[in-house]
Structure formats: C-alpha cells, structure tokens
Amino acid sequence: MRILISIILTIFIGFNIAKADIKVVTTYPYIASIVKEIVKNKATVESLAEGNLDPHFIVPKPSLVVKLRNADLIIINGAGLEIGWLLPLINQASNPKINPSSSGFLDLSQFVNLIQKPETVSRSMGDVHPEGNPHFHLDPYNIPVIADVITNKLCRLDVSNCKFYESNNTDFKERWKKKLKEWNEKLSILKGKKVVGYHKLFDYFIERYNLNLIGTLEPLPGIPPNAKHTENLINIAKSQGLDYIFQDVYHSQKPAKFLAEKTGVRMIILPHDVGSIPEVKDIFGLFDEIVRRLTQ
Amino acid sequence: MKKLFFAGLLCITFTASASDDIQQLKEELKKQQEIINQLQEKVKELQKQQEITEETKQKLNQLHQSQIDKLLSNPFSQAKFVPDISLIMDFSYVSRNLTDVTYKAVNIPGFNHGLFHSHGGNSEAPYNAERGFNFNYSELYISQAVDPYFDLVGIFHLGEGSFEIDEGYFRTKSLPFNLQLKGGKFYSKFGRLNEQHHHVWDFVDAPLIYRAVFGEHNLLEKGAQLTWLAPTPFYLMFGVEVFQGDNENNFNRNGFLVPNTNPINTTPTDYLKISDTKKPNLYTFFIKPSFDIGNLSILGGFSYAEGKTRIDHLEDETPHALTGTTKIYGLDLTVRYSIDSYRYITWQSEYIHRNFDGVRYGYDNANNLITSFLDKKQAGFYSQLVYKFDQRWRVGARYDLINKNDVFVNNTDSNQPDNLYKYSFMIDFLPSEFSRIRLQYNCDRSLFLDGERKPNNEIILQFNMAIGAHGAHGF
Structure with missing residues (x-):
C-alpha cells in the first residue's frame, strides 16, 4: 500500500509541477485557431x-x-452542436x-445572431437544434465577433496578459478585414447562384454571399x-436550375x-473546419480554401 | 408652435427671394402655401389620432381599475426549472426452443438457482422471459443540477406491476484535485459493462459471466463512490466504493437463524444464530487506464470487490444457507477503432473471477443439520466484436465461456460442469439516435436442469426507443 501511495505521489508531483501558462481547450479546431491568434505563446491551446x-x-x-482535467478555460461552439458528446467528458x-x-x-453561440431558429421543435423533424443553426463560424463576418468575445474572456481570466491579448486581437482583426475584402471581391460572382448541400452546414456562408439554397x-x-428524396431534388434542380x-x-x-451525374452540375468538396483537409491549417486557410474551391 | 415655425420659415424664404422676379416669387409663394396646407392637414390628422389614443388609454385605465381584483399573476411559477426528463421503453419478441416452464426451471450449475430466482421475495422475471411478446421495461430518467455543487440523477424502472428506483444518486461537481464523490443507489463502476444501462448494451442480454456471478441486476448497490483522475499524460482513473452489500448472489448483510432440523419436514427445537455482517459490508476498488494510438482507443480496467456473505435459502424446497466471504476480481479491455465519423469496430472483453470461502448449512435425509465447509473458485469471460459498418447499421458477435467452476464441499470436489458456453450474434438498425431495432440469435449451452444440460436456442427481436431530454452517453 505504501509503495502504491508513493508511486501515485511521484506521478502526481512529476506531472503537476505548476505551469504558469493558462490552458485553453476548445471543442473544435477553428476555435483553437482563433485562440492561437490571440494568445500566441502565452497559453496552451x-x-x-x-x-x-x-x-x-x-x-x-x-x-x-485528460485534456479537460487541468484546463482553465473551455470554449465551445454551442447551439447544441456538442450536445451528443461533451457533457460526459466534463x-x-x-x-x-x-x-x-x-x-x-x-459558449460562443451566445454572442452570435443565429439563423433558422425554429418556432417549434419535434424529433419528427429530424435532428433539429432548438437554438438555431449552429454552424455560424462559416460566415466570415462572425469571426471577428468570436475573436472579441474570446479576448474579453481571456482578459478576465489572465489579467496580466490582457494588453498582449488585446493588441494581438486588434492585429488579427486588421488582417481579417484585409482578407475579407479580398474574399468578398472574389465571391461576388456567387450572388444568386443556386446550391444544394448535404446538411444545413454552409447556410451562414450561403446567406452572407447571397447564394440560394434550393x-x-x-x-x-x-x-x-x-x-425518393434525391429523385425530388433532381427534379427541382432540373426545373429551377442548379449551379453548385x-x-x-x-x-x-x-x-x-449521383446528383452531379444526373444534373451535370459540379460537386465541390468544401472544408468546414481547420484540419478538415490537409491544406487548411488555420482559420485564414479555411476561408482561403473555400474561396479557392468556389472560384477556380 | 408648429405654425409659428412655418411662418418663420416663410419669412426666411420671402427675404431670400426678395431680389428675384415677382412672378417667380408668386409661384414660390403658391408652392409654399400648398406645403403649408398639406402640413396643416397632417397635423390635424395627428391630433385626431392623439385624441383617439387618449380615449383608448382612458378606457383601458377604467377597465384596469375595475378589474384589478381579477388580474392574476403567477410569481411563484418555477416552470423554467423543469429538469431533463426522458422515457426509454424496451419491447421484444422472443422465439425460444425451451418452453417457458423449462426456462423458468433451468439454472447455471454452481452459480445460481435459475434466472428467475430471487431471495428477497420480489421475484422479478428477467428481460425477455417469455416466448412471444415481452414488455421489458419503461425507464424514466430525471436529472438536473441541484446547485453549483451537485448534480442529481433519478432513474425509475417501471415494470408492468412494479415501480423501482433503479438508480438515485448525487454527484459532486466542484471537489478539488479532480476528485468526484457519488452517493446514493447506483451501479458500481466494477468492470466495464456493470455501470452501463440496458439500453446502451451492445447485445440484448448481459454476458453469461455477469448473469452467473451478479444475477439479473448486475452490481446495483446503495453506498458511496470516490473517483480520482490522476494527473498523468494518459487517462488513469482510480476509484473506491463502499456499499451496503445488497447483491443477493454474493453478499447480503442480514443474519438469520439456522434451524437444527429441516424446517420443511420437521418442527425445529433449536436455532443457530448467524449475526449480521458489519455494515456497510461491500468494498470495491478499481483502476482504469486508457490511451490512444492514432484512431485506436484502448480502455482497460482492473476491479476488485470484497464483502461478507449471508445467503439465506432456508425457505427453499431444499433448505440451505451460506455464510462466508466473497472476493470478486475483474479484468476488462475495450479496443475501439474509429474508421470515420460513422463507422467503427470495437472489441470488448471481460474476465471475472469469484472466490467464496465459508460454511454451508444444509440437511441430510434424516432432516439433521449438516454444516460443511464450502469453497468456490469460479471464473469466466466474454469477448465481443461489434462492427458499425454504416451510419445506421451494426453487427456483432459475442462468445461467452465459464471455464472454471470448482466447488469444494469439505475439500471434496463436487464436480460441477466447467464448460458452460454461449454464442450470440446480433444485427441492429438505428433509424436515428433515439431508436434501435435489433435482432439477436443466442446459442446457449450454460443452462442445466437436474444435472442435465438443456441447450437453449433463441431469437430475440428488440425495440428500444427514447423520448425527451436524454443526456449524451460516455465512451
């Protein structure tokens, strides 16, 4: 028993020598990428x-x-996206x-205007989120909002580095603004184009750039x-026209x-998060790649 | 005020255009007059509207004053604090070669007196007990945060003629050093499957070794549990539990009186008093390490349970009783390979060893009390493979074996069968996360009747559905 206790204590001391940095855990990689822009090397993400x-x-x-065991902050997407897996871990x-x-x-969803919030919900409607569509990070205009919220939270938790976080955030938003201009220009050709998606995943993006989800x-x-449903879609696509x-x-x-084959419309594989495809290494890369794939 | 303003405006316009042509001035004046007329009309309209609003306001005021006694509010409503509530139901259709009478009579030799046997008097049938249709249960889950410090969970098991508190426990949320305390009535964290509820099992029934050692309810106890997540770079959980010792197959805690002659055939003249155990009676300990190698997640476990035994079967047809000590060891290993978001392969195995050491009280043909030393060393395992090959489909196979069944009475081997085995195959269809339809085939060679093996082949079609707010399941 004594040996066991000493082993446990050794492990405890060995791995718990206090680290000064705060530890941030995010549910999805896109959030981690934004946090990294703000904290640089002052926190682990x-x-x-x-x-x-x-x-x-x-x-x-x-x-x-294990990742959550000694975290100082967890940042989640919210709006029900983590409902099926996060709570048992916490x-x-x-x-x-x-x-x-x-x-x-x-919870980031608390600070963003959510679209498609249903008036009533029932499981017979499928896996609907009563809070609204949770995939809000795919509207690039929401990213600076998220960055502000995260900076604010970090400032409260880690007052000594607040100035550092704030200046990084300002710098990040400046670079984001420049990028937005570039993306907006390139994506202006999408206006009014008709789209079919697999899931209601890109709806914020579709709304932002005035695409039309049919x-x-x-x-x-x-x-x-x-x-039967796919057959229906093919008919709609044929009668209304379909672009992507x-x-x-x-x-x-x-x-x-199958739909592409029947309608002759191009299927475009779009990344939805950082790390979804090897080319997307951070939050800038995510939209760069979406824009590249849509405009090439 | 408004008119004054317009007059002023007119003045300014007039002076500004004084030097201009008179004709132009007149035209300008006309235009201005028109605008003024329009504005005046608008003002009138607005005044009218204002009057109407005032009137309505007055009317409403009178209404409010006269009805003030009748106005009701609900300041103490707490409707927003409704906890998460969900209901889970399980139905099945069973086709079995053993008749219901035989199925009720068979037992797993050396382990128990049949799947239907109960020691407390409330003999609840196991799930899928009858041929044909079975309504297995309806389970009500209620949970919510009590305050910033505790969560409370209640799970109520409603059978056709019963209402049981399956689990009811609190769990701390804010202990330091990654400690967590749980108290109440709950499933022990012994082993891998024990803690899981029926609706998350990969097969319709519990593995053979679980049913043989723990009975139909697994290790469900009243007590407390303390777990600690060690600060290691991989997952390492330690835990201890202290329980009353309710499990009827192994522990119990209340003493009894052993008659000196067979109580069924004679009237006893004297009794041997067996005292209660110390309470709480059951202690468990477990270690669960886990780590990942790429897409492969490995979770292991070592568990130990020990308690005193008080088993009272003195009212049975062949009266007998046991006292002694039971120690149970468990080893488990779960390996899960995730192929993508919807497909995976899991291999899960558990080995359980039970050791009983004590005394058996029974009666000979002359109805005299016989006290003999009883020593049981029994062990078995299950190993199962489940493959989720599509977003909605899974297949699985399980092999059960009890390969150690040494029961020594006064140091003499009683030669119990030690090759009790069972094969199971299942396929399940998940229309959504909330419904499951499963077909399972069992080839069971573990059941005996009067010393003779009764092969049992069964097909079970299971329907399991959940409604309401049901929390996510762990790994």
Whole structure:
C-alpha cells in the first residue's frame, strides 16, 4: 500500500509541477485557431475534436477527459452542436473550473445572431437544434465577433496578459478585414447562384454571399439521403436550375455524385473546419480554401 | 408652435427671394402655401389620432381599475426549472426452443438457482422471459443540477406491476484535485459493462459471466463512490466504493437463524444464530487506464470487490444457507477503432473471477443439520466484436465461456460442469439516435436442469426507443 501511495505521489508531483501558462481547450479546431491568434505563446491551446470528422458525432474517448482535467478555460461552439458528446467528458474530468456555470466556460453561440431558429421543435423533424443553426463560424463576418468575445474572456481570466491579448486581437482583426475584402471581391460572382448541400452546414456562408439554397441531400437534418428524396431534388434542380453541389468532407459522397451525374452540375468538396483537409491549417486557410474551391 | 415655425420659415424664404422676379416669387409663394396646407392637414390628422389614443388609454385605465381584483399573476411559477426528463421503453419478441416452464426451471450449475430466482421475495422475471411478446421495461430518467455543487440523477424502472428506483444518486461537481464523490443507489463502476444501462448494451442480454456471478441486476448497490483522475499524460482513473452489500448472489448483510432440523419436514427445537455482517459490508476498488494510438482507443480496467456473505435459502424446497466471504476480481479491455465519423469496430472483453470461502448449512435425509465447509473458485469471460459498418447499421458477435467452476464441499470436489458456453450474434438498425431495432440469435449451452444440460436456442427481436431530454452517453 505504501509503495502504491508513493508511486501515485511521484506521478502526481512529476506531472503537476505548476505551469504558469493558462490552458485553453476548445471543442473544435477553428476555435483553437482563433485562440492561437490571440494568445500566441502565452497559453496552451488544444482542440478536443478533429476537423475532419462530423462535428455532431465526436467520440467521447477517455483521452479527451485528460485534456479537460487541468484546463482553465473551455470554449465551445454551442447551439447544441456538442450536445451528443461533451457533457460526459466534463462530468468525468471533475474539474470545477470548466463546469458550464463556471467562469472557465465560454459558449460562443451566445454572442452570435443565429439563423433558422425554429418556432417549434419535434424529433419528427429530424435532428433539429432548438437554438438555431449552429454552424455560424462559416460566415466570415462572425469571426471577428468570436475573436472579441474570446479576448474579453481571456482578459478576465489572465489579467496580466490582457494588453498582449488585446493588441494581438486588434492585429488579427486588421488582417481579417484585409482578407475579407479580398474574399468578398472574389465571391461576388456567387450572388444568386443556386446550391444544394448535404446538411444545413454552409447556410451562414450561403446567406452572407447571397447564394440560394434550393435543397439538402438529407431529407431531414441527421437523416441519411434516400432515393425518393434525391429523385425530388433532381427534379427541382432540373426545373429551377442548379449551379453548385456543396459536399462536406465527412459524409458519404455517393448521393452528391449521383446528383452531379444526373444534373451535370459540379460537386465541390468544401472544408468546414481547420484540419478538415490537409491544406487548411488555420482559420485564414479555411476561408482561403473555400474561396479557392468556389472560384477556380 | 408648429405654425409659428412655418411662418418663420416663410419669412426666411420671402427675404431670400426678395431680389428675384415677382412672378417667380408668386409661384414660390403658391408652392409654399400648398406645403403649408398639406402640413396643416397632417397635423390635424395627428391630433385626431392623439385624441383617439387618449380615449383608448382612458378606457383601458377604467377597465384596469375595475378589474384589478381579477388580474392574476403567477410569481411563484418555477416552470423554467423543469429538469431533463426522458422515457426509454424496451419491447421484444422472443422465439425460444425451451418452453417457458423449462426456462423458468433451468439454472447455471454452481452459480445460481435459475434466472428467475430471487431471495428477497420480489421475484422479478428477467428481460425477455417469455416466448412471444415481452414488455421489458419503461425507464424514466430525471436529472438536473441541484446547485453549483451537485448534480442529481433519478432513474425509475417501471415494470408492468412494479415501480423501482433503479438508480438515485448525487454527484459532486466542484471537489478539488479532480476528485468526484457519488452517493446514493447506483451501479458500481466494477468492470466495464456493470455501470452501463440496458439500453446502451451492445447485445440484448448481459454476458453469461455477469448473469452467473451478479444475477439479473448486475452490481446495483446503495453506498458511496470516490473517483480520482490522476494527473498523468494518459487517462488513469482510480476509484473506491463502499456499499451496503445488497447483491443477493454474493453478499447480503442480514443474519438469520439456522434451524437444527429441516424446517420443511420437521418442527425445529433449536436455532443457530448467524449475526449480521458489519455494515456497510461491500468494498470495491478499481483502476482504469486508457490511451490512444492514432484512431485506436484502448480502455482497460482492473476491479476488485470484497464483502461478507449471508445467503439465506432456508425457505427453499431444499433448505440451505451460506455464510462466508466473497472476493470478486475483474479484468476488462475495450479496443475501439474509429474508421470515420460513422463507422467503427470495437472489441470488448471481460474476465471475472469469484472466490467464496465459508460454511454451508444444509440437511441430510434424516432432516439433521449438516454444516460443511464450502469453497468456490469460479471464473469466466466474454469477448465481443461489434462492427458499425454504416451510419445506421451494426453487427456483432459475442462468445461467452465459464471455464472454471470448482466447488469444494469439505475439500471434496463436487464436480460441477466447467464448460458452460454461449454464442450470440446480433444485427441492429438505428433509424436515428433515439431508436434501435435489433435482432439477436443466442446459442446457449450454460443452462442445466437436474444435472442435465438443456441447450437453449433463441431469437430475440428488440425495440428500444427514447423520448425527451436524454443526456449524451460516455465512451
């Protein structure tokens, strides 16, 4: 028993020699990328989910509990996107700093105008989010808002580095503004173009650049495509016209390819998060790549 | 005021255009007059509207004053604090070669007196007990944060004729050093499957070794649990539990009186008093390490449970009782390979070893009390492979084996069968995250009746559905 206690103590001391940096954990890589722009080397930043997977279905592996165990701040997307996986991890981590009611918990969806908020909800409508569409980070205009919120939170948690965070944020937003101008110019050709997506994933982007979503391959959110629904879509596409088929990186490409074949419209695989494809290394890269793929 | 303003405006216009042609001036004047007329009309209109609003206001005021007694408010409503509530139901259709009478009579030799046997008097049937349709349960989950310090969870098991508190516990949220305390009635964290609820199991039924060692309810106890997440770079959880020792197959805690002659056939004249155990009676300990290698997640576990045994079967057809100590060891390993967001392969195995050391009280043919030393060393395992090959489809196979069944009475081997095995195959369809339809085939060779093996082949079609606000499941 004594040996056991001493082993445990050694492990405890060995790994717990206090680190001065605060530790930020984010649910998705895009949030981690924004945080990195703000904290640079003054904090450690880790994402729980990987960018190439369906953000709704992250496996709550015990290894993720380890990341939360000594986190000072958890930043989540919110609006129900983490509903299927995050809470068991927080419960297991037994870290009072990141409980949903604590100061080390930040829900970004609270600070963004959400679209498609349903008046009523029922599970018979599929996997609807009562809070609205949670994929708001795909509107590039929401990114500076998110950066401001994160900076604000970091300033409260780590007062000594606040000035540093604020100047990094200003610098980030300046660079973002320049990029926005470039993207807006390139994307102006998209106005009024008709789109079919797999899931309601790119809706914020579609709304921002005045595209027109005429349907999704999923008959209802979270329900896989079926032949009858796809047939319907083909008819709509043929009668209304269709310009793009947006495909995400994690769903099966079969239904989109089928639609492309039947309508002669190009299927474009779009990254939705940092790390979803190897080319997308940070939040700038995410939109650079989306723009590149849509305009080439 | 407004008119004065317009007059002023007119003045300015007039002086400004004084030097201009008179004709032009007249025209200008005409235009201005028109504008003034229009504005005056507008002002009149506005005044009218103002009057109407005033009138309405007055009317409303009178209304409010006369109805003030009738106006109701609900200042103590707490409707927004409704906890998360969900309901889960399980139905099945069973086709089995053993008749219901035989299925009720069979037992796993050396382990228990049949799947239906109960020691407390409330003999609840196991799930999928009858051929044909079964309504297995309806389970009500209610949970919410109590305050910043505790969560409270209640899980109520509603059978056709029963209402049971399946689990009811609190859990701390703000202990330091990654400690967590749980108290109430709950499933022990012993092993891998024990803590999980029926609706998240990969198969319709519990593995053979679980049913043999723990009975139909697994290790469900009243007590407290303390877990600690060690500050290691990989997942390492330690935990201890202290329980009353409710498990009827292994522990119990209340003493009893052993009659000196067979109580069924004779009237006993004297009793041997067996005292209660110390309470709480059951202690468990577990370590669970986990780490990832790429897309491969590995979770292991070592568990240990120890408690005193008080098993009272003195009212049975063949009256007997046990006292002693039971120690249970468990080893588990789960390996999950994630192919993508929707597909994975998991391999899960558990090995459980039970050691009982104590005394058996029974009666001979002459109805006299016989006290014998009883020593049981029993062990078995299950190993299962589940493949989710599509967003909505999974297949799985499980192999169960009890390969150690040494029961020594007064140091003499009672030669219990030690090759009890079972094969199971399942396929399930998940229309959504909230519904499951599963078909399972069992080839069960673990059941005996009067010393003779009764092969049991069964097909079970299961429907499991959930409504309401049901929290996410862990790994």
